[in-house]
Amino acid sequence: MRTNVWCRRIQEARELYLLCNHHSDLARAYCIHLIPALFGYAVLQSLIRYFQTQSMIFPMVFTSIASLCMHVPICWFLVFKSGMGHVGAALAIGISYWINVIALGFYIQYSSACSKTKIVFSRNALLSIAEFFQYAIPSGLMFCFEWWSFELLTLLAGLLPNPQLETSVLSVCLNITTLHYFIPYAVGASASTRVSNELGAGNPKSAQGAVRVVVIIGIAEAFIVSTFFIFFRNIVGYAYSNDEAVVDYVASMVPLLCMSVSADSIMGTLSGVARGGGFQQIGAYVNLGAYYLVGVPLALFLGFHQQLKAKGLWMGIISGSCVQVIILAVVTALTDWQKEATKARQRIVERSIKTHNNGLV
Numbered sequence: 027m028r029t030n031v032w033c034r035r036i037q038e039a040r041e042l043y044l045l046c047n048h049h050s051d052l053a054r055a056y057c058i059h060l061i062p063a064l065f066g067y068a069v070l071q072s073l074i075r076y077f078q079t080q081s082m083i084f085p086m087v088f089t090s091i092a093s094l095c096m097h098v099p100i101c102w103f104l105v106f107k108s109g110m111g112h113v114g115a116a117l118a119i120g121i122s123y124w125i126n127v128i129a130l131g132f133y134i135q136y137s138s139a140c141s142k143t144k145i146v147f148s149r150n151a152l153l154s155i156a157e158f159f160q161y162a163i164p165s166g167l168m169f170c171f172e173w174w175s176f177e178l179l180t181l182l183a184g185l186l187p188n189p190q191l192e193t194s195v196l197s198v199c200l201n202i203t204t205l206h207y208f209i210p211y212a213v214g215a216s217a218s219t220r221v222s223n224e225l226g227a228g229n230p231k232s233a234q235g236a237v238r239v240v241v242i243i244g245i246a247e248a249f250i251v252s253t254f255f256i257f258f259r260n261i262v263g264y265a266y267s268n269d270e271a272v273v274d275y276v277a278s279m280v281p282l283l284c285m286s287v288s289a290d291s292i293m294g295t296l297s298g299v300a301r302g303g304g305f306q307q308i309g310a311y312v313n314l315g316a317y318y319l320v321g322v323p324l325a326l327f328l329g330f331h332q333q334l335k336a337k338g339l340w341m342g343i344i345s346g347s348c349v350q351v352i353i354l355a356v357v358t359a360l361t362d363w364q365k366e367a368t369k370a371r372q373r374i375v376e377r378s379i380k381t382h383n384n385g386l387v
Contacts, residue, residue, distance in 0.1 A: 052112055056115070059117055066126075066127055070126055070127050076134075082140075092129060093122050097119075164307040167314075168306060172313050175321055180193055183195075187335070194267065199282075203283065209247055213240055217302055220240075222304075225304075237358060241292065244292045245292065248288040248291035256280065260277050262277070263275075279336070297354065304366065321346020324341075324345050325341070326342070
């Protein structure tokens with residue numbers, strides 16, 4: 027009898043191993059065929075910043091809608107009609123990115139609105155590359171430090187008892203917060219553009235007023251979304267799974283999701299202010315300390331030592347988000363906007379002189 031039990035367990039372990047290998051192979055193939063999309067996404071993000079700095083929003087809206095409308099039939103054809111499955115989905119994403127890039131490129135080339143700021147490739151474009159990296163790298167680290175901490179939660183959930191349930195629930199919660207984060211991220215992008223433009227124009231009071239407006243928008247958005255989750259907490263899980271255990275678990279996580287959504291709403295706007303104000307380096311250090319010195323260690327303590335499982339992991343990472351919000355709020359409140367405007371004007375003048383001297387040479 028005992029021999030039969032051990033044989034059954036070995037067989038189950040072998041089946042689980044084969045299943046994991048199969049899923050890993052699928053993920054590997056998907057990632058490899060997603061590589062072309064990375065180049066399209068990189069170019070697209072550059073073009074988006076070009077339009078954002080000039081407050082030209084509608085070209086991006088129209089091209090995004092057009093690429094989305096084309097993405098649906100392209101994805102359907104590659105996934106189902108061609109029989110490529112998940113590989114077709116990865117290729118469809120890359121094609122849609124490049125369609126968007128090409129559409130924006132045509133707009134820049136032939137629209138009169140871009141005649142004065144049309145992109146010209148020359149040696150002068152490389153003069154400020156060191157300064158560009160000075161702001162770009164900390165800005166990227168701000169986003170990566172936060173994103174990686176949430177991805178780490180899903181990996182840690184695989185070490186919990188009943189890992190399939192725990193990872194499923196955390197994956198659902200992560201997808202919900204990711205979809206929501208696009209809203210505060212958009213508000214933060216607007217704040218970044220408005221604050222940087224006002225500082226560059228030497229209008230510190232207008233920059234400070236923009237900060238107040240986006241913070242109020244973030245708070246209002248957090249209240250609306252949290253209220254939505256509270257009212258629909260028992261059905262929101264069905265958007266991702268038909269498993270009753272997963273749906274019920276997600277419903278119990280909704281209060282924590284509301285706290286996470288509220289922190290994300292305010293943090294997204296404050297991060298945009300930090301990028302627009304030019305103190306990305308401070309934001310990168312804040313994110314590193316908030317998530318990896320506070321959030322992740324506390325998540326490990328609550329999830330494993332206190333045996334709160336997925337709830338404990340999520341509570342820990344929320345604490346990191348709250349620390350991040352508090353520090354960024356203090357930094358924003360103590361910022362001397364007149365000083366930042368003066369520094370921005372100085373950078374513009376120095377860059378103009380450098381470009382002019384280079385042209386004379």
